[in-house]
Amino acid sequence: MPKKIIKTENLNLWFANKKILKEINLEIVENKITAIIGPSGCGKSTFVRTLNRMNDLIPSCRITGNVHYKGKNIFSPETDVTNLRQNIGQVFQKPNPFPKSIFDNIAFGPRLYGEKNKDKLKNIVEESLEKVGLWKEVKNDLAKNALSLSGGQQQRLCLARTLATKPKVILMDEPCSALDPLSTAKIEDLMQNLKDITIVIVTHNMQQATRVSHFTGFFLMGKLIEFGETKDIFTKPQNKKTEDYISGKFG
């Protein structure tokens, strides 16, 4: 039995009076890649943002049910949300580096947690950029503004920035939708190399889901219609709606 790092139990979510997520029960296997697919507006982003409590930022949001991270309820008052977000990092759809130097972007997380030692920070920066294959490209420009990088480089920088916080889980919400095919391939390679990190990736791209993920969940109108191993979902879906969606009949 593989270990489950995140579990949701009867998760319901409303924005104001609109119910967005309905009775989601889903388990995320540790150190594997889980893809979330489904048509636009079905609640994928909302679901993913629930896992690191980023929906806290939206005042109209109301949640019932539970989400457990490593067996602990993330909504319980004992949970330190900054700690949770350090463990569950996020890469956004649009690359969003800070308007600071490349170095300061990567060092941002460690500094938040109190790391001041220059040498240690340098090591973390190098190591993180190395992991995303950016080190060779930028090692002489660490003082340059991160916004001067290309879109693909910026997204890899954002991934490196998240890796520098040593997360256990990374949530990726359509991380490649703003990127060219080459940069996309690079990000996908990276994901597969992060063997000791759990990844949840939202994607509209079926090929991407089959290429990178071990598990896939199909969402439709706020419900989790089907969940299973990626190869099963794409070759022998159990639900007619899943079959229609992956064969391109709607979406």
Place this chain on the structure above:
Amino acid sequence: MKNNRILKEKIIFSFIKMAAFFSAITLVLIIGYVFIRGFKVISWQFLFQEVQQRDITKGGILQAIIGTIYLGIGTFFIAVPAGISSAIFLNEYIPDTKTSRVIRVAIRNLAGVPSIVYGLFGLAVFVQFFNLKTSLLSAILTLSSMTLPWIITASEESLKAVPFEFREAALAMGATNWQTIKKIVIPHSLPGMITGSILGLSRALGETAPIILVGATFYCRSLPTSVFDKFMALPYHLFILATQHAHPQAHEYALGTAIVLITIIYLMSLTAILIRYHLRKKKNA
């Protein structure tokens, strides 16, 4: 149809051009008038010697210049920190509810209250209630109250201009609210906040009405030695020279004083621009 549109475009454009031309001409005329009539009286003596009450042509306006500078410095160090912190508090910590929107509208309306009303407020609160007498301190506090709404409004605009993605990225990495504000929001909005503050301050320093009630006088023998002294200020000096002084050359001396006041305010705006430029450059390095 098409011709009609082009004609309309031409009419509107020439109208806008005329309006722009008219405002430019007005500005040139005012500045030109002040400089041509007032320039003769500017001299080292005028700038660096104390006022001779008997004969204004024998001394300078040093007390008024220094008084206005003290007033500016005092107001800067009270109103800017208070205004920026209020803006951060309002914008970052209070949820966007009906009450907070009412507070915001109230602050915006305070920015439109006539300056003489602030003078009356300062008289009642600082001079009488807190018993600070008519003094430099009362005037600084009065001008601070007056500039506060401007600074808060300008600062809130710059805080609102910080892209949500930056805040989101920081919070998603586990930053606390305060860390996000300190490391992302403030660096990003500081140039705008400082510029808005300095421009507000320079506007306030040209005001006569609020300070005459709370501590400015037409004549002080010497420079203020403490914040509890009365003081002289350029706009008030100008006002008296222009309206109530018997000396035949009073008008020229009023305009000379105006030149000094305009220059100080212009220098402040220039400083604001330089600060903004410098901080922008640092941010995009």
